Amino acid sequence: MRRVTSSTLRIVSQVIFLLWAATAVWAGELGNSPLHTTNIFAPSSTPAKSIVELSVFVLVITGIIFVVVFALLAYSVVKFRARAGDAGREPAQVYGSTQIELAWTIIPILIVVVLFLATARVIHTIQDAPQPPTAIEVTAVGHQYWWEFRYPNLGIVTANELHIPVSDPAHPTPTFFKLLSADTDHSFWVPELAGKTDLIPNHPNRMWVDPHKTGVFLGQCAQYCGAQHAKMLLRVSVDSAKDFEAWVQSQQQPAIQDERAAVGRRVFDGNACMNCHTVAGTPANGRFGPDLTHLMSRGTIAAGAAENTHNNLRLWIQDPSAIKPGSLMPAMKLNDADLDAVVSYMETLR
Amino acid sequence: MSSNAITVPAVQIQDRPWVDKLHQWVTTTDHKRLGILYIASALLFLVLGGVEALIIRVQLMHAHNDLVSPQVFNRMFTMHGTTMIFFVAMPILFGFANYLVPLMIGARDMAFPRLNAFSFWLSFFGALLLYFSFLGGSGLYGAGNAPDIGWWAYAPLAARAFSPGHSSDYWTLAVLASGFGSIGTAINIIATIVSMRCPGMTLGRMPLLAWLNLVMAGMVLLAISPLSAAQIMLLVDRYLGGHFFDTQAGGSAVLWMHFFWIFGHPEVYVLIIPCFAFMSEIIPVFSRKPIFGYPVMVGATVAIAFVSMSVWAHHMFTVGMSSYANSFFTITTMAVGVPTGIKIFNWIGTMWGGRIQLRTPMLFSIGFLFQFLIAGLTGIMMASSPFDWQLSLSYFVVAHFHYVIVGGILFALFGAFYYWYPKMTGRMLSESLGKWHFWLFFIGFHLTFDVMHIPGILGMPRRIYTYEPSRGWDTLNLIITIGAFIQAIAILVFVANLVISYFKGATAGNDPWDAWTLEWSTSSPPPAYNFASIPVVASRRPLWDLKHPEDPDSRYE
Numbered sequence: 045m046r047r048v049t050s051s052t053l054r055i056v057s058q059v060i061f062l063l064w065a066a067t068a069v070w071a072g073e074l075g076n077s078p079l080h081t082t083n084i085f086a087p088s089s090t091p092a093k094s095i096v097e098l099s100v101f102v103l104v105i106t107g108i109i110f111v112v113v114f115a116l117l118a119y120s121v122v123k124f125r126a127r128a129g130d131a132g133r134e135p136a137q138v139y140g141s142t143q144i145e146l147a148w149t150i151i152p153i154l155i156v157v158v159l160f161l162a163t164a165r166v167i168h169t170i171q172d173a174p175q176p177p178t179a180i181e182v183t184a185v186g187h188q189y190w191w192e193f194r195y196p197n198l199g200i201v202t203a204n205e206l207h208i209p210v211s212d213p214a215h216p217t218p219t220f221f222k223l224l225s226a227d228t229d230h231s232f233w234v235p236e237l238a239g240k241t242d243l244i245p246n247h248p249n250r251m252w253v254d255p256h257k258t259g260v261f262l263g264q265c266a267q268y269c270g271a272q273h274a275k276m277l278l279r280v281s282v283d284s285a286k287d288f289e290a291w292v293q294s295q296q297q298p299a300i301q302d303e304r305a306a307v308g309r310r311v312f313d314g315n316a317c318m319n320c321h322t323v324a325g326t327p328a329n330g331r332f333g334p335d336l337t338h339l340m341s342r343g344t345i346a347a348g349a350a351e352n353t354h355n356n357l358r359l360w361i362q363d364p365s366a367i368k369p370g371s372l373m374p375a376m377k378l379n380d381a382d383l384d385a386v387v388s389y390m391e392t393l394r
Numbered sequence: 395m396s397s398n399a400i401t402v403p404a405v406q407i408q409d410r411p412w413v414d415k416l417h418q419w420v421t422t423t424d425h426k427r428l429g430i431l432y433i434a435s436a437l438l439f440l441v442l443g444g445v446e447a448l449i450i451r452v453q454l455m456h457a458h459n460d461l462v463s464p465q466v467f468n469r470m471f472t473m474h475g476t477t478m479i480f481f482v483a484m485p486i487l488f489g490f491a492n493y494l495v496p497l498m499i500g501a502r503d504m505a506f507p508r509l510n511a512f513s514f515w516l517s518f519f520g521a522l523l524l525y526f527s528f529l530g531g532s533g534l535y536g537a538g539n540a541p542d543i544g545w546w547a548y549a550p551l552a553a554r555a556f557s558p559g560h561s562s563d564y565w566t567l568a569v570l571a572s573g574f575g576s577i578g579t580a581i582n583i584i585a586t587i588v589s590m591r592c593p594g595m596t597l598g599r600m601p602l603l604a605w606l607n608l609v610m611a612g613m614v615l616l617a618i619s620p621l622s623a624a625q626i627m628l629l630v631d632r633y634l635g636g637h638f639f640d641t642q643a644g645g646s647a648v649l650w651m652h653f654f655w656i657f658g659h660p661e662v663y664v665l666i667i668p669c670f671a672f673m674s675e676i677i678p679v680f681s682r683k684p685i686f687g688y689p690v691m692v693g694a695t696v697a698i699a700f701v702s703m704s705v706w707a708h709h710m711f712t713v714g715m716s717s718y719a720n721s722f723f724t725i726t727t728m729a730v731g732v733p734t735g736i737k738i739f740n741w742i743g744t745m746w747g748g749r750i751q752l753r754t755p756m757l758f759s760i761g762f763l764f765q766f767l768i769a770g771l772t773g774i775m776m777a778s779s780p781f782d783w784q785l786s787l788s789y790f791v792v793a794h795f796h797y798v799i800v801g802g803i804l805f806a807l808f809g810a811f812y813y814w815y816p817k818m819t820g821r822m823l824s825e826s827l828g829k830w831h832f833w834l835f836f837i838g839f840h841l842t843f844d845v846m847h848i849p850g851i852l853g854m855p856r857r858i859y860t861y862e863p864s865r866g867w868d869t870l871n872l873i874i875t876i877g878a879f880i881q882a883i884a885i886l887v888f889v890a891n892l893v894i895s896y897f898k899g900a901t902a903g904n905d906p907w908d909a910w911t912l913e914w915s916t917s918s919p920p921p922a923y924n925f926a927s928i929p930v931v932a933s934r935r936p937l938w939d940l941k942h943p944e945d946p947d948s949r950y951e
Contacts, residue, residue, distance in 0.1 A: 079864075081852070081853070081865075081866070082852060082853025082854075082865060083851065083852050083853060084784040084785075084851055084852075084853065085851065092784075094780065095780045095781060095783065095784055098778060098780055098781060099775070099778070099781045099784075102774065102775050102778050102781060103775070106771040106772075106774055106775060109771060110767065110768065110771055113738065113739075113742075113767055114764070114767065116742050117742055117745075117760070117763055117764065117767070120742055120745040120746050120748075120750070121745065121750060121752075121760055124681070124745060124746065124747060124748050124749065124750050125749070125750040125751075125752060126682075126749040126750055126751045126752075127749075130749055133749075134682050134749075134942075135681075135682050135683055135747055135748050135749050136683075136747060137683060137684055137945075137947075138683060138684075138686065138747060139684055139686070139687075139688070139950060140686050140687035140688065140689075140690065140740075140743075141686075141687070141743075144743065145687050145690045145736070145740075148735065148736060148739040149732065149736055152731065152732045152735045152736075153732055156725070156728045156729060156731060156732060159728055159774065159778065160721075160724060160725045160728055162778075163721075163724050163777075163778040163779060163780065163781075164721045164724070166780045167717050167720050167721055167724070167779055167780055168717055170780060171716075171717040171720070172717050223714075227550070227556065228548075228550055228551045228556055229548055229550075229551070229647060231712060231787055231855075233787070233853070233855065235784060235853040238783070239712070239780060239782075239783020239784045240712050240783055240784070240786065240787060241712055241714055241783070242712050242713045242714060244647050244648060244713060244714070245550060245641035245642075245647055246641050246644065246645070246646060246647065247646075247647060247648055247713070247714065249713075249714035250714070262853075262865075263853070264855060264858075265855070266712075266786075266787040266788065266855040267548075267712075267787055268468075268544050268548070268551070268856075268857040269551070270468075270551065270556065271464050271465055271468060271542075272464060273464075273468075273855075273857060273858060274464060274857075274858035274859045274860050274861065275860075277862070348862075369463055369464055369465075370463075370464050370465060
């Protein structure tokens with residue numbers, strides 16, 4: 045049994061090492077590309093960073109507890125196992141010890157107090173942070189199965205791909221979110237920027253991020269919200285101050301009226317499309333689906349389920365369930381000519 | 395100790411036709427038969443819940459897999475969770491409590507035998523109702539389907555607007571029916587332990603298994619009641635125009651969460667405390683020492699029960715509670731770790747200085763200690779609420795609670811099977827198949843659930859039917875799936891062991907483990923009336939006193 049225990053130990057430690065190595069390589073490969081990973085231990089924003097600092101502390105304490113208790117367990121299994129020679133004889137019958145019981149009650153209580161104080165500090169830092177006047181305000185509304193982002197002070201409405209400015213620690217421009225839901229519960233989770241916060245109907249929530257790096261940060265809905273919870277993906281584009289300014293300028297324009305796409309626009313306005321979608325500057329003002337005013341400024345469609353390409357757009361309008369079964373967008377059953385016309389119209393919405 | 399050496403032949407039913415035998419099982423009020431019925435039905439649903447788990451695992455084996463549709467996947471995890479908690483874990487533990495508590499306190503049956511039968515059939519029909527939803531779930535809406543609202547059935551997903559048809563109603567009624575069954579059994583366990591102990595068995599001499607089941611039964615009463623109330627409120631919402639949880643009419647989604655988790659968290663302890671009870675019986679016998687710190691073990695259990703009633707909102711750290719609420723639930727949750735740690739230390743203290751026999755029940759017990767330690771420590775990580783804002787709703791949580799439920803509860807249950815199967819059937823389970831079962835399950839378990847923590851850290855949320863290939867979760871998910879199949883093979887070995895040993899196992903005799911509690915003083919399986927004459931005890935280990943008249947426990951207590 046002694047041999048088995050030590051080889052088990054070796055295997056366990058090797059597995060743990062391999063897993064850590066794999067994680068590190070995985071994080072390293074993607075770490076330098078502009079597309080960021082979803083690793084909670086690669087923070088790029090103050091809330092996520094404070095969480096990592098706290099978690100490392102918690103991991104060290106729990107790691108020490110594990111080593112001590114596991115060593116006691118392994119030692120007693122190996123040392124006190126029955127041997128061939130002692131058949132029939134019973135060991136000394138010990139019923140307990142008040143001193144020992146006191147020791148292993150008081151020490152854990154002290155550990156709990158320390159862990160609690162460290163935790164309470166971080167809770168306060170993140171949750172009770174005041175909103176500076178330079179903050180960007182965003183209202184995020186969760187829908188089955190997409191994200192609506194509204195910038196009340198900038199007059200912008202967009203979907204699924206959020207743009208926020210990078211925050212220089214010397215002149216912070218954090219983003220403060222108001223989180224709402226139009227239907228079921230959702231949860232906003234971009235692991236490298238912050239922990240997750242739920243979007244719950246009738247229960248407005250608040251969270252904030254102050255990204256220190258530019259690039260695209262990935263995330264997705266974390267609270268089960270229905271059939272297509274899995275494809276309710278989320279992108280946060282953290283732009284330099286200049287890029288963000290330019291993005292705001294372009295998003296504030298009404299939709300481009302391109303005469304070459306007039307046929308497609310008539311199909312769009314003449315069918316049910318306009319009941320659910322808004323194209324600013326036209327009669328289409330539905331709010332059930334994503335705002336399409338600047339659709340072509342987004343890299344993906346269907347809440348990140350597909351790249352925003354001509355073929356995907358055509359397939360999505362023709363049969364959404366081919367990309368995202370269970371999506372609430374109906375198949376529009378257009379004939380080929382109308383379908384092509386609508387796709388051309390969409391492609392003018394820059 | 396007067397029942398010694400009295401052996402009574404088992405009731406002869408072999409020569410009756412099978413219809414008669416079946417009739418006897420269906421109409422029985424014998425606590426031992428009801429215990430076995432509970433265990434057998436739970437094993438059936440364990441297999442069904444396991445198949446659902448395998449479907450989930452195959453679907454997630456690689457990115458963009460299309461084995462099942464998202465709708466089917468959502469039904470699978472809903473049914474898997476509901477089945478495993480309500481129709482496997484609870485019934486199987488009630489089954490052991492039913493079988494063992496009267497035997498261990500020297501009683502001839504439970505206090506209310508007919509309530510006992512009623513409770514079992516109520517929860518069994520609850521399970522049938524849940525599974526009938528596969529056929530009748532959509533009612534008039536067309537083909538059948540199972541509920542797909544997750545096992546928490548969060549509002550407003552369970553409201554009529556988002557869950558039309560009847561699938562959610564089957565879920566509600568199944569949980570409600572089995573909940574009433576659980577309340578009946580809990581009342582029965584409490585009444586039995588309070589009023590039916592044999593002469594000499596003061597509360598301080600009760601086996602820890604009886605003590606812990608007493609605490610568990612008290613928690614069931616406190617935890618299941620709000621759950622049942624919430625189910626009735628949900629039915630009122632769905633059919634009588636109520637708006638408790640109907641957010642579109644101003645109801646509160648958060649109210650449902652509070653109702654559900656004020657049941658849901660104590661439920662974890664309802665499941666784990668009986669497993670602590672198994673450990674507290676098995677570890678002393680195979681270490682050949684009495685339990686270390688008996689009064690402290692009882693006190694720690696009561697403390698866990700008390701504190702665990704005030705930790706529920708740690709399941710809700712992400713719903714946007716105030717920083718004070720988050721701090722409160724952080725400290726209460728961490729505080730549960732103290733009495734739980736005391737228990738682990740006391741079990742190690744029991745093994746310390748003993749002569750540990752590494753038979754199969756003890757192997758599973760050591761596996762339990764190892765895994766429960768890790769599960770407790772990942773629990774501390776998530777009690778730290780900011781850390782939980784990252785870990786919650788991710789695969790890290792899934793790994794954590796499977797560590798508790800599989801690595802803790804299921805390992806303890808397997809230990810209990812190997813330990814008490816000889817008493818229930820009169821035959822020993824095969825030791826070599828048992829070792830195969832242990833090692834296969836141990837390897838499969840660690841392959842699956844150790845690795846499962848990592849996708850959570852890498853940002854993989856739970857309850858997604860597929861994921862993007864670019865996220866780098868593929869290899870990890872493949873390993874997890876392979877581990878799941880190794881566990882499935884181990885379960886097959888276990889079932890084979892149960893069946894083969896029933897016919898060919900070595901004869902057990904009354905007391906195959908040289909143990910110390912009263913169930914080992916009667917024949918295996920015990921006669922319908924358990925004891926020919928009611929035993930009288932003078933200490934916590936009546937059979938030790940009998941075997942060691944020169945050095946009885948009664949001298950020290």
